Amino acid sequence: MAKGKREVIRLEGVKKYYFMGENIVKAVDGVDMVINHGDFVAIMGPSGSGKSTTMNLVGSLDLPTDGEIYLDGHNIARLSESSLAQIRGKKIGFIFQSFNLIPNLTAKENIMLPMLFQGLRIDERELKAEKLLELVELTDRKNHYPNQLSGGQQQRVAIARALANDPDVILADEPTGNLDTKTGEKVMNFLEEFNRKGKTIIMVTHDPELAKEHAKIVYWMKDGKIEKTTKTKKAR
Amino acid sequence: MIKDYAGLAVKNLKRRGLRSYLTLLGILIGITAVIALITLGNGLRTAVISQFGISSTEVISVQAGGVNAFGPPGSGVTNPLRLEDVEAIEKLNGVERAVRRNIPTGKLEFKDEVIFGVIMSIPDGEDRKFVYEELNINPVEGRLLKDRDIGKVVLGNNFLTEKAGLSNPVKVGNKVRISDKTFEVVGITEKKGSFIFDNVVHMNENDLEALAGYGDKVDLIAVKIKDKGEIEKVKEDIEKLLRERRNVEEGEEDFEVSTPEAELETVDQVLGGVQAFIVLIAFVAIVVGAIGIVNTMTTSVLERKKEIGVMKAIGAKNSDIFFQFFIESGLLGLVGGIAGIFFGIIIGFFGTIGINSFLGSSASPKIDLILIFLSLIGSFLIGSIAGITPALRAAKQHPVKALRS
Numbered sequence: 001m002a003k004g005k006r007e008v009i010r011l012e013g014v015k016k017y018y019f020m021g022e023n024i025v026k027a028v029d030g031v032d033m034v035i036n037h038g039d040f041v042a043i044m045g046p047s048g049s050g051k052s053t054t055m056n057l058v059g060s061l062d063l064p065t066d067g068e069i070y071l072d073g074h075n076i077a078r079l080s081e082s083s084l085a086q087i088r089g090k091k092i093g094f095i096f097q098s099f100n101l102i103p104n105l106t107a108k109e110n111i112m113l114p115m116l117f118q119g120l121r122i123d124e125r126e127l128k129a130e131k132l133l134e135l136v137e138l139t140d141r142k143n144h145y146p147n148q149l150s151g152g153q154q155q156r157v158a159i160a161r162a163l164a165n166d167p168d169v170i171l172a173d174e175p176t177g178n179l180d181t182k183t184g185e186k187v188m189n190f191l192e193e194f195n196r197k198g199k200t201i202i203m204v205t206h207d208p209e210l211a212k213e214h215a216k217i218v219y220w221m222k223d224g225k226i227e228k229t230t231k232t233k234k235a236r
Numbered sequence: 237m238i239k240d241y242a243g244l245a246v247k248n249l250k251r252r253g254l255r256s257y258l259t260l261l262g263i264l265i266g267i268t269a270v271i272a273l274i275t276l277g278n279g280l281r282t283a284v285i286s287q288f289g290i291s292s293t294e295v296i297s298v299q300a301g302g303v304n305a306f307g308p309p310g311s312g313v314t315n316p317l318r319l320e321d322v323e324a325i326e327k328l329n330g331v332e333r334a335v336r337r338n339i340p341t342g343k344l345e346f347k348d349e350v351i352f353g354v355i356m357s358i359p360d361g362e363d364r365k366f367v368y369e370e371l372n373i374n375p376v377e378g379r380l381l382k383d384r385d386i387g388k389v390v391l392g393n394n395f396l397t398e399k400a401g402l403s404n405p406v407k408v409g410n411k412v413r414i415s416d417k418t419f420e421v422v423g424i425t426e427k428k429g430s431f432i433f434d435n436v437v438h439m440n441e442n443d444l445e446a447l448a449g450y451g452d453k454v455d456l457i458a459v460k461i462k463d464k465g466e467i468e469k470v471k472e473d474i475e476k477l478l479r480e481r482r483n484v485e486e487g488e489e490d491f492e493v494s495t496p497e498a499e500l501e502t503v504d505q506v507l508g509g510v511q512a513f514i515v516l517i518a519f520v521a522i523v524v525g526a527i528g529i530v531n532t533m534t535t536s537v538l539e540r541k542k543e544i545g546v547m548k549a550i551g552a553k554n555s556d557i558f559f560q561f562f563i564e565s566g567l568l569g570l571v572g573g574i575a576g577i578f579f580g581i582i583i584g585f586f587g588t589i590g591i592n593s594f595l596g597s598s599a600s601p602k603i604d605l606i607l608i609f610l611s612l613i614g615s616f617l618i619g620s621i622a623g624i625t626p627a628l629r630a631a632k633q634h635p636v637k638a639l640r641s
Contacts, residue, residue, distance in 0.1 A: 062634075068604050081554060083552055085548060086553065088551055089550060102547070103242075104248060113550060117556055162550075
């Protein structure tokens with residue numbers, strides 16, 4: 001099935017344990033996963049199933065207790081913090097449930113921030129940010145601060161920010177969790193559009209309908225393990 | 237890059253509340269003290285010098301000392317100088333003129349009020365010219381005393397106001413009673429800005445001798461020298477002469493020979509002490525301010541934990557986070573420094589104007605650009621050094637934990 005497709009992410013026997021005194025919490029307990037370029041993957045599961053931890057590991061925000069994680073062929077399971085930060089900033093764009101825009105920066109400045117961390121010049125950053133604002137249809141709101149924007153608008157700024165460094169992968173953690181159905185739909189449409197343009201999207205959600213409707217492949221997680229993998233009608 | 241961090245830091249500073257800026261008080265006070273001190277600079281020195289009536293001309297003054305040398309010169313002295321001492325000094329090489337001065341205290345009555353004060357003897361002839369020159373006095377009303385003036389006095393400037401202790405101002409032509417004799421006021425001197433000269437009574441020597449009856453005792457000898465370059469040598473000669481005449485060993489002198497330089501040195505020592513004290517206060521204030529910045533930065537790291545997590549998620553390295561907080565802390569210090577410089581210059585400026593109007597002097601405030609530049613750099617450094625620990629703490633936040641907070 002995946003033949004001929006470029007592999008973007010591979011997880012091999014990935015475990016993440018938390019040690020709380022006597023107890024060991026096995027948040028992720030042996031996950032194998034291969035995600036190809038252009039996939040739209042949903043990681044589904046109830047809370048405590050390990051889906052968010054998996055996403056943090058894929059997003060190189062956290063290191064696994066055991067196992068290997070390959071991002072674009074590079075093993076990131078043993079990298080230093082600042083190398084991780086560099087890779088993360090270049091290859092991965094994050095979208096959070098609660099938007100997480102920097103409150104004292106305008107929409108445009110928020111979009112420019114990831115490019116600053118990659119060392120882009122100010123004029124390059126400005127140009128790119130303007131283009132991204134156009135893409136998420138918020139050019140008229142570029143100088144607004146997050147608290148002057150609606151939830152849907154904030155999430156669109158967050159999407160633009162996630163795209164700032166042209167990452168291969170966009171990680172979305174419950175991207176519609178704080179939005180009403182209609183604005184959530186709009187945000188999802190943007191994600192689908194970027195997927196069609198070639199971005200790999202990994203979405204974490206607890207909403208089966210959302211997963212089935214927008215993703216191509218759904219991983220169902222329970223107790224730190226992948227219970228089953230299904231393909232939706234979108235996968236064809 | 238630095239510019240970008242500075243931009244972010246400025247934005248962060250703008251949203252900070254009053255609380256953050258209150259922690260800057262220490263730095264503000266410290267920098268204010270130092271800048272005000274330097275700006276006041278020579279104004280302060282001028283004020284102290286004129287307050288103690290230190291003459292700017294090259295005159296050596298000689299007075300007897302002793303175990304009980306408090307009060308006006310000469311009073312309470314166990315072994316006073318005598319007229320023969322004056323004559324002996326005048327015969328020394330390098331001495332152009334030696335003039336006896338007597339400065340007794342007396343009682344002055346005017347319109348049923350009584351005050352006690354200092355009376356200064358004014359000699360006749362050429363000596364008079366020299367004394368007027370040395371004291372640098374001029375009349376603001378009436379005239380100064382002349383030879384053969386009998387029963388006449390000239391008063392210090394404070395007699396024009398209530399500052400001399402009389403509720404009625406004294407005018408030229410008024411009669412005052414001094415130690416139960418009546419004198420006519422012929423002049424009031426210009427303001428000198430000195431508690432000695434502005435309250436003094438000038439009286440011709442003959443009148444004063446008759447009044448105070450000091451005979452051949454001398455309170456002070458003013459010595460005019462021929463060559464200004466020889467002032468130290470003449471001073472040593474006088475000391476040697478008086479040691480012989482008074483039969484005392486070197487190091488055990490019961491008299492004092494002082495030059496304006498020596499007096500200025502004393503003033504500078506006192507000022508130096510005051511300055512050291514103010515610098516010490518400034519230092520303590522700055523240390524307190526630095527601790528305040530550590531505190532406020534630590535708080536803001538905790539408050540912005542989630543933001544740190546987000547920045548890490550979008551690619552910020554630990555060093556990016558560190559520099560952002562480090563520079564923000566430095567700028568916080570800089571804000572304190574700028575405010576301190578502002579207040580310091582204002583205090584120095586108005587302080588100098590105040591001194592000038594009080595003394596009639598013309599000291600100008602000294603605005604030292606190098607000092608201001610150093611203060612700016614210094615306050616930034618203090619802020620950023622105070623920010624090192626909080627910034628490291630921010631940089632070390634684990635992205636996942638920070639995001640979850």
